[in-house]
Amino acid sequence: MLPARGEEKADPSLPPDELVLSLAAAKAREVAAYAEEDDAVIAADTIVWYGGRVYGKPHDEAEAAQMLRTLSGRTHEVYTGVCVIRRGCELRRADRSAVTFRAISEEEIAAYVATGEPLDKAGAYGAQGKGALFVERIDGDFFNVMGLPLCVLGEMLKEQGVGLL
Numbered sequence: 001m002l003p004a005r006g007e008e009k010a011d012p013s014l015p016p017d018e019l020v021l022s023l024a025a026a027k028a029r030e031v032a033a034y035a036e037e038d039d040a041v042i043a044a045d046t047i048v049w050y051g052g053r054v055y056g057k058p059h060d061e062a063e064a065a066q067m068l069r070t071l072s073g074r075t076h077e078v079y080t081g082v083c084v085i086r087r088g089c090e091l092r093r094a095d096r097s098a099v100t101f102r103a104i105s106e107e108e109i110a111a112y113v114a115t116g117e118p119l120d121k122a123g124a125y126g127a128q129g130k131g132a133l134f135v136e137r138i139d140g141d142f143f144n145v146m147g148l149p150l151c152v153l154g155e156m157l158k159e160q161g162v163g164l165l
Helices: 016-032 061-073 105-114 130-134 142-146 150-159
Strands: 043-051 053-055 075-086 089-101 133-138
Touching: 016 043, 016 075, 016 089, 043 150, 053 061, 053 150, 061 105, 061 130, 061 133, 075 142, 075 150, 089 142, 089 150, 130 133
Parallel strands: none
Antiparallel strands: 043 053, 043 075, 075 089, 089 133
16 A cells, blocks of 8 residues: 655635545546556545535644534535546546534534544544544445545446456
């Protein structure tokens, strides 16, 4: 496994699905430049989208708390872009899920932020961790909310000739 190391630069004027596709493709291309031709290079990028605004990874605890306050009691969208490059062929797909949070108290926000979990997650929460306590409903792929829509990825790999079963 070789992680992308480049700076994530994106055009904020792009719609959310195009934004995540752009970011995932940049990561995949960076790694593909060093990979063997037969390797399957997989890259993904996830954002939270609410009110016409991107909620990426918070820069600090204060920003994480503010993001959680904003999302509390509301439905937001999670977009993940996936890019697979193999044998010179690049496939890109985006997936979208709607996530509804229950109302979150200030005490809960403070306790959750203190765990450190929100600091490296888009939208300041991890649905696969302690942040699951805030998720009332997910309409769409749970794995998309975690950051890698496995059904989409499986289909892409199949198109690239990679069998998973």
